[in-house]
Amino acid sequence: MVLLRHISIALTAAVAALGSALFIALNYFYRRRIWSPQAEYCTIKEEEEERGKRQVLVLGLDGAGKSSMLQGLTPGEPAAKRGRCRPTRGFNFMSLNAPACQLDFLEIGGGEDLRRYWSDYMRRTHVLVYVVDSADRSRLPMAKDELHRLLRVGPQMPVVILGNKQDKPNAVSVSELHDALSLGSVTEDRKMFLLAAQLGSDGALRNSHQGLDNIQDLLLQLV
Ligand SMILES: Nc1nc2c(ncn2[C@@H]2O[C@H](COP(=O)(O)OP(=O)(O)OP(=O)(O)O)[C@@H](O)[C@H]2O)c(=O)[nH]1
Numbered sequence: 001m002v003l004l005r006h007i008s009i010a011l012t013a014a015v016a017a018l019g020s021a022l023f024i025a026l027n028y029f030y031r032r033r034i035w036s037p038q039a040e041y042c043t044i045k046e047e048e049e050e051r052g053k054r055q056v057l058v059l060g061l062d063g064a065g066k067s068s069m070l071q072g073l074t075p076g077e078p079a080a081k082r083g084r085c086r087p088t089r090g091f092n093f094m095s096l097n098a099p100a101c102q103l104d105f106l107e108i109g110g111g112e113d114l115r116r117y118w119s120d121y122m123r124r125t126h127v128l129v130y131v132v133d134s135a136d137r138s139r140l141p142m143a144k145d146e147l148h149r150l151l152r153v154g155p156q157m158p159v160v161i162l163g164n165k166q167d168k169p170n171a172v173s174v175s176e177l178h179d180a181l182s183l184g185s186v187t188e189d190r191k192m193f194l195l196a197a198q199l200g201s202d203g204a205l206r207n208s209h210q211g212l213d214n215i216q217d218l219l220l221q222l223v
């Protein structure tokens, strides 16, 4: 009888110890999963801001011209190399030093398999550049849906939309693009710009009406 009572006390103690260990482990796991990444993101963003770095996230469907845009912005890039981009399978990173700050451009490939990761990068971003192929008429609804998904993730984020490939004969105009992307439904307090753009014959990206400097100046004002 005494032996049975001892066994039962030992079993209760073992169950209690196991339960406590499980509780601590689960607590640690969930705190890491739910709270730590966000805290880490915020810390990294604050540290980068202190060092004068600003992140520009470059998104858009595959083939829209994101990498070409980054090449066009890179000073000293040989003209022969410009405009010859392979599809980005993951990320593409480029930094531009301006007198006031450093602009860090991060492109994430626009392939279907990569789009689901886009929104993960919005938290560390100061400005979103969304590149659209103005001549890819059949995929404009998809470009619109993806854009509005991002706008919901970053309700305050300034956005520059580049209506690219304006040199192509079947390209839609900026006002057609405005309608196709349902930009009229975007709230007025959002800083949003829609610019026509194209690669020049030298491979440099430029605003259809002005030079590339205007795009850079705009980004510097927004970050
Ligand atoms: N005609 C024309 N072609 C362009 C223009 N901009 C980019 N291209 C071409 O479009 C193709 C795709 O360009 P990329 O810069 O690789 O497109 P991307 O958005 O980076 O695509 P992913 O990395 O696959 O997401 C390339 O062959 C470019 O040369 C433009 O303004 N006019």
Ligand SMILES: [Mg+2]
Pocket: 066, 067, 068, 085, 086, 087, 088, 092, 107, 109, 110
């Ligand atoms: Mg690319």
